[in-house]
Amino acid sequence: MAVVDRKSRIAIVGGGLVGSLAACFFAKRGHSVSIYEYRADIRVEDYRGQSIDLALSIRGREALRAVGLEEAVVDHHGIAMRGRMLHNKDGTLREMLYDSVKGNCIYSVSRRYLNIVLLNAAEKYPEVSLFFNKKIIDANVDNGKLKILDTKTKTIEGVEADLIIGADGAYSTVRRIMAKRPLFNCSQTYIEHGYVELFVPVGANNEFAMSGEHLHIWPRGEFMMIALPNDDHTFTGNIFAPFATLDQLKTPQDFLSFYQKQFPDLLELIGREKLVKDYFEREPKTLISIKCKPYHVGKTTLLVGDAAHAMVPFYGIGMNAGFEDILLLDELMERYNSDFSLILPKFTELRCEDAHAICELAMYNYIEMRDLVTRKSFLLRKSLDTFLHRRIPNTWIPLYSTIHFSRMKFRDCIANKEWQDKVLRRIGWCVMFLIIGMLMAPFVEVLAGKNAFSTEY
Structure with a gap:
């Protein structure tokens, strides 16, 4: 990895996952990095931020590997999930x-x-x-200047940097400031569903109460529950449902009746008292999708991660996409020798449409998880994908595999799926015409015989 001769001053706004990873990449290249985080240090204070456990796949693992952290995360903490486990109302799996x-x-x-x-x-x-x-209260994104409030001392300081990295999440202050500029496009979409975090305790003999090798899903059409395993043998779960549904669960009795009807196995695993306590001590949280373009201003400011492309969590790819942002940024720094005047516009060119595509796909996957996975047509298609992938693994790669187990561009993942749909439709039409032809053959023969008889007579 090349090291620049002159250290650039990098100011990273946001010390979350993507911001702290970006700091590692910039520091490896010899740049001087300052991270400004609004929260207290989570290593010394028990700050309860976002819930929903993370699903780490190839894109994220490659970024961690590049800074020597893959083993610390995957081998020492990660819980391998080899598939989904669907829970039906009758308790069958x-x-x-x-x-x-x-x-x-x-x-x-x-x-x-x-x-x-x-x-x-x-x-x-x-x-x-x-x-x-440290709270960013203003910025000059053209000149790399930040105005920062210390939330403890209430003092304000000015900071200058060669490059500002906006890694401050879905409600990014840096993006809000960029939005005031001409030709900056930004849209946000709240879905009409919220979520509440719930917890499945340790089972008998200090083991998992359910399979620890799966992401568990309780699909119920308009809403669902999910649960991911933790290394302490608990599960972190979330109920996702329309706010109209959640608003009806006002009392413990209403809530328990709802779970008794929809998730009776979970009610037994968690216990009535704990379930009620966990649910009513939290307000339902919203889910937002963000699209914007461009991601940069000149050579001085760049948005990454959720600040650039927040997405709903249903494809489990948001963190991985954010980590891949940094991996791509590092690849461009290598290509252009850390010349930000070339790197930043190229990043926007390569990443914007790709990120828009995965935001759309994440929205679709909610419908798949809560509803489509129970349909025969979905199961048939999955069986076909598996059959063809097994026989021509380098030609027929299912959509999920291209998203999670490759670094194929997200747009190309979708284009590949559309090509597969087209192939299967054509095969379906050919099979249908063949069957119709086979069924019609006897009638054609009879008619041909009648015509021959009529001619002879």
């Missing part, structure tokens, strides 16, 4: 493997644990300085 051909899996990882690993790794570089309780 159905396993849906992610990759029954090559055996690829994704890993359940605690957000807090991963953030701590990344902050510790960043802090080990002498080029990196971490600043907590």
Whole structure:
């Protein structure tokens, strides 16, 4: 990895997953990095941020590998999930493997644990300085200037940088400032569903109460539950439902009746008292999708991660996409020798439409998880994909595998799926015409015989 002759001053707004990973990459190239995080240091204070456990796959693993952190996360903490486990109302289970051909899996990882690993790794570089309780209140994105409030002392300081990295999440202050500029396009979409975090305790003999090798899903059409395994043998679960549904669960009795009808097995695993306590101590949270373009301003400011492309969590790809942002950024730094005037516009060119595509796909996957997975047509298509993938593995790769087990561009993943749909439709039409031809053959023969008889007579 090439090291620049002149250190650039990098100001990273946001010390979450993507921001702290970016600090590691910039520091490896010799840049001077300062991280400004609004929250307190989660390594010393028990800050409860976002829920929903993370699903780590190839795109994220490659980024961690590049800074020597893959082993610390995957081998020492990650829980391998080899597929979905669907829970029906009657208690029956159905396993849906992610990759029954090559055996690829994704890993359940605690957000807090991963953030701590990344902050510790960043802090080990002498080029990196971490600043907590720092709120960005204004910025000149053209000149690389930040105005920062210390939330403890209430003092304001000015900071200058050669490059500002906006890694401050879905409600990004840096993006909000960029949105005031001409020709900056930005849209946000809230879905009409919210979520509440719930927890499945340790089972008998200190083991998992359910299979620890699966992402568990309770699909119920308009809503669903999911649960991911943790390394302490608990599960972090979330109920996703329309706010209209959640608003009806006002009392413990209403809530327990709802779970008794929809998720009776979970009610037994969690217990009535704990389930009620966990649900009513939290307000339902919203889910937002963000699209914007461009991601950069000149050579001085760049958006990455959720600040650039927040997505709903149903494809489990948001963190991986954010990590891949940094991997792509590093590849461009290598190509252009850390010349940000070339790197930033190229990043926008390569990443914007790709990120828009995965945001759309994440929306679709919610429908798949809560509804389509129970339909015969979906199961038939999955069986066809598996059959063809097993026989021509390098030609026929299912959509899920291209998203999670490759670094194929997201647009190309979707184009590949559309090509597969087209092939299957044509095969379906050919089979249908063949069957019709076979069924009609006897009638054609009879008619031909009658015509011959009429001619002879």
